[in-house]
Amino acid sequence: MNIFKLYKDKIIDIIKSANKKGLIKLPDNLNSINVDLPPKKFNCDLSTNVSMVLSKPNNKPPLEIAELLSNLLKKEDKYIEKLTIEKPGFININLNSEFWNFFAKDILNEKNYGSQKNLNQKKYLIEFVSANPTGPLHVGHSRGAILGDVISNLLKFNNQIVTKEYYVNDYGNQILHFSKSVYFRARELLYNEIFPTDNPDLYPGDYIKQIAKNIIDQNPNLKFDDFDLISENLTSLSVAESLKMVKFNLNNLGIKHDNFASETQIVKNKDVDKVIKKLQKDNFVYKGKIKAPEGEDNSNWIERQQLLFKSTDFGDDKDRPLQKADETWTYFASDVAYHFTKLNRNYDVLINILGADHAGYIKRITSVVEALSGEKNKLICKVSQLVKLIKDGKPFKMSKRKGDYITVEDLIEEVGKDATRFIMLNRSNDAEIDFDFTKVKEKSKDNPLYYVQYCYARISSVFRNTNKNINDKINISKYGFDYSKDEINILKKIAAWPRCIEVSLDKLEPHRIPVYLYELSSDFHSYWNMGKDDITKRFIDKNNLIKDEKLVFLKIVANVIKNGMNILGVETPEKM
RNA sequence: GCGCCCUUAGCUCAGUUGGAUAGAGCAACGGUUUUCUAAACCGUGGGUCGGAGGUUCGAAUCCUUCAGGGCGCGCCA
Structure with a gap:
């Protein structure tokens, strides 16, 4: 039972019948009629603004309308103990004890009390985390992970069908660098060779050593003599190891995805070519140039022709590139293809949970989904804002490259799964969080x-x-x-x-x-x-x-x- | 330069399609335990809702504009 809905419906019935009798006129829109919990000081159970809403179309002061309606309401409803009219024209309702018995009885054994009844059941695909498979998850990832998981739970609680998906970016340069890092760590283990720490592209983190060790142990025949020879094989082994870590971290947070979609697979299937063809056919792409952003050091910027998606047609501030200088696809291009596969799987609603650093990406991806599906609001993006880590009163930055970052594992060990989830969820996803490690630890009782x-x-x-x-x-x-x-x-x-x-x-x-x-x-x-x-x-x-x-x-x-x-x-x- | 997010008590934050005298926690101060779990409760003080305009019966909430902070803006993903 939803008592606000219950009384809103009752009130609307009453004003409709009063309208039929010619007592009052109705406004164009009845939606602005509210039934709410009044502020505590009024000492009543419900309040409604109906008389303010009716004031204008009837050209009468709200208090006069309140007088009329409260008489009708009291006659109509056996649960009303007392009605009072307050200043601007609110009608405040006190319910009798019969009502509270009725209420208690009704919800005592109601299945999922609080869930929205009479909601159309829809199929949702929610994509979240999707962190690069180049190492364990850090604290920043955990916020989006928890948000996505809880939104899924919330949808399911309301009888919706939800698939939770992780997009694995197992393709591209970063992955190559990652795999190369594993290669050098393996040589370090096997031949005592020193890891080239001066190469800024490589990942120096300790966990890479563990990945290298696991791969060596499980693949005794793999020869670490020439990276190019084993590159493909090593990459997929490294990604698999990395995903193991990610899944372990997610499990620590109490999160389990239904699907892991692979970018490599999308590239192999030529899905990018297919989707670009479709966009070309529908006239959403063209060859053009992009201007360098102003107010930055653009000395290295070379303007050139490239394949662009017309996201400005959908309100974006620039058109977005699909190809790099070497004519390979950009990340955006394969993501377009990925979203096309989502659409082809017949979901009613797509949801993406993004980190704050990807917020600028929302417009282009929602644009392309609209272009491909012909539907507005097919894709909903939610952003989880930054988690600012504070230790001993001082902020500290995390860096994946340097390897000095706090992982989900560290977090869970120190704070615990439930506390982590609750704290991360306790504030709006749009607001940054100060996550003070020492405080959370010390004051766990608070x-x-x-x-x-x-x-x-x-x-x-x-x-x-x-x-x-x-x-x-x-x-x-x-x-x-x-x-x-x-x-x-x-x-x-x-x-x-x-x-x-x-x-x-x-x-x-x-x-x-x-x-x-x-x-x-x-x-x-x-x-x-x-x-x-x-x-x-x-x-x-x-x-x-x-x-x-x-x-x-x-x-x-x-x-x-x-x-x-x-x-x-x-x-x-x-x-x- | 442009786009998105944020700005509410000393600090960290809630605030439900616009609703009544703007709410919590922490911190400060003072109290509560022979009785169902004191990981709790009660009380006191604390506000120009970043600034300025506008919309209306009514604005922390919507619009415009300005300021401050964060994130981002092709060849990373």
């Missing part, structure tokens, strides 16, 4: 994760102490509870849960979920502590029994926390 988990653990303890299992279904034969004001306060928060999911889903912004769970937990902890002064607020009575109304209340809160934490991919321990 971590919001534990605050929410503790709430669940407290509820569990009540079940445990009354010889019940928190995971069991509760069957109540008779409702008619008399919930206190403080309990209703929490039920109101519970009632807002579907709204939290609705907005998170609509905007694909899951950070609202941990924020909500924290607030709910706060309300609950607060209530719990009231039991110290007021015995009636305790859950377990002197005879070690719990009343049905308290049991239902606890179960409802526990369900929401559990559902929310499941979406976040975080545990809810029953004991802490």
